Amino acid sequence: MSTNNHYDVIVIGTGAGGGTLIHRLAQTGKQILVLERGPFLPREKDNWNTKVVFNSDRYHNQEIWYDKDGNELHPGMSYFVGGNTKLYGAALFRLREKDFEKYSHRDGISPEWPLKYQDFERYYIQAEKLYQVHGQSGEDPTEPFRSEEYPYPAVTHEPRLQEIHEALQAQGLHPYHTPVGIRLNEAERYLSECIRCNTCDGFPCLVQAKSDAEVTGIRPVMRQNNVTLLTEAKVLLLHTSPSGKEVTEVEVEVQGEIRTFSGDIVAIACGAINSSVLLLKSANDKHPDGLANSSGLVGRNFMKHVLGSIIGVSKKPNPTAFQKTMSINDFYWGEEGYDYPLGQIQTLGKVSKEALEGNAEAYAPLTPEQVATHSIDWWLTVEDLPDPNNRVRVDGDKIILEYTENNSESYDRLQTRWIEILKAIECGQEILPNCSYFVKGGKTYFTGKLPLDGVGHQVGTCRFGEDPKTSVLDLNCRTHDLDNLYIVDGSFFCSSGAVNPTLTIIANALRVADHLIQRIK
Structure with missing residues (x-):
């Protein structure tokens, strides 16, 4: 030594x-x-x-x-x-x-x-100042007290996400802009380090624009x-x-x-x-x-949290690149008829066909490309006791x-509840006629739970x-x-x-x- x-x-x-x-x-x-x-x-x-x-x-x-x-x-x-x-994913x-x-x-x-x-x-x-967090107060009814506004404005939704935002509001929900730590200047894009790409959540940032x-x-x-x-x-x-x-x-x-x-x-x-x-x-x-x-x-x-994803496929394409801009806390403390907390919902980084190709059979008869180009992707977080x-x-x-996992019932209930809401806003807007896609009666919601290997939280x-x-x-x-x-x-x-x-x-x-x-x- x-x-x-x-x-x-x-x-x-x-x-x-x-x-x-x-x-x-x-x-x-x-x-x-x-x-x-x-x-x-x-x-x-x-x-x-x-x-x-x-x-x-x-x-x-x-x-x-x-x-x-x-x-x-x-x-x-x-x-x-x-x-x-x-x-x-820089969600802070x-x-x-x-x-x-x-x-x-x-x-x-x-x-x-x-x-x-x-x-x-x-x-x-x-912390929000140091990590350049972009957000907007006053949108989330569960939001805790803040002595100062976010240091940077919220990252705007791309058009397809804005449609979903408005459809959720019409259902009486309170979607809000996910606070994210990225070096983005939407007012002057030519000065921005962040380019709002689709390789942020789960990726290293090549241009070092992630905080x-x-x-x-x-x-x-x-x-x-x-x-x-x-x-x-x-x-x-x-x-x-x-x-x-x-x-x-x-x-x-x-x-x-x-x-x-x-x-x-x-x-x-x-x-x-x-x-x-x-x-x-x-x-x-x-x-x-x-x-x-x-x-x-x-x-x-x-x-490590009880975590999982919902890939919801609609008839309308979703060309969104930077999708991680929306969160919903309406079920954070539970819902009518269920007195226990459920959890949080947020959009994931946009899935791609390359990410889905390794498990293509799970999406049949749809192809990974059909799923990726038409999906809106969600992440569920439930408290781990x-x-x-x-x-x-x-x-x-x-x-x-x-x-040994706990709160599994709460997770399952949140997942079921969210799929019901997605079906309501999709069918209500006739984006998904009869709640089907290319194949009548075909599956349009693909769910997955993060295994024990996923220890990011x-x-x-x-x-x-x-x-x-x-x-x-x-x-x-x-x-x-x-x-x-x-x-x-x-x-x-x-x-x-x-x-x-x-x-x-x-x-x-x-x-x-x-x-x-x-x-x-």
Whole structure:
């Protein structure tokens, strides 16, 4: 091992949490070491190649994890500077005020958070400014309080989506513009970095117009003298002092060489799964069950949302390119006759025939091209309840996700309800005569549920709280058991809500950064 190198702060991971934390801490002038297990994602034509992006591991890791029954999982994780945000859809929602409170679901209780919405609101504002979020307040009846308007205007619907927007309003619903973090200037397109293409949601952005953690957080500070970025640097273990009260060394494999570093502060931001894996693998005599695990909760209460898609095919073509502009929260807290929350609906990035060709038989007698050119594509998000039996576990080098889905009834009800509404607006406008397409009586709605491999919304494995017996982190996301160890990703969530977690991860990273700035002064 090489001689130790000491830093004021070591940050492990450069995704939504780590990238944001680094951006804020860089202003302090303190010496910061950034460790990222992956390289920079290459800018190449394949960034926009649907077959490469969706049918290969070019932009996902090739790890194999395992489920509770020993079956192989191929996780949809991206190990690059910027983490999973390199391929995310850039939908940046706030949790609702009630998401921070205790309330009942069909399958159990969503617990109260130790901090409330008002504790995060000013950081939501900062996060929206930093990640250039485009949105419009006042459209969504479930929208939480805002102290400021969105920093950028909402991304407009293309004509076909505007028709759907108006048809939904005619049904008494409240569609609103999805808040998205993109570098778009619709007023002066020639100045816009974003070109409103159809290769955004799920793709790397070749023109770097998506507000991911690399473009927004890392690149603006990576050349500062006080910031040292090491890529292809996989952290293997955290070593502690003899007392076990602090992390003294970070053991890293850097491009095949084992090196160690030390820091006054160590912040883990590897994502809720890999942060837990690192803590569990770093077990020692003082921490026999893994670092920061005196509560026994490290890795437990893993949540990933109950997620799925609806591809709705209509007779009228849908030439929309940038489709991810509409969301509906009318069923977020339930509906008449059902007192439990259902979830959120939003448009997906537009599907293409290339994306569907790998499973062409599922759409027969329609062809992938017929489906893609006439479909409107939707994404459903239902809250995943915390369950201590849903956990991340390690067995040697094996990563195991022990997970049983909950709230399935709520998901099925939301899916059925949404298809009924789509049929009503389609048939009502005679876009779909007799609710059929090219083939009379043919299937026009294709549904799919995201399997366990899809872990893009991972949260909850090291929840925060005031009691060390019932939480892993304190309110500043410092581990209860080690004085200089923090976790700054989605691990701290107490519940998952029913919207994408990324903006809350970003806002919390800014909140923790303010605490650390005061500490390292």
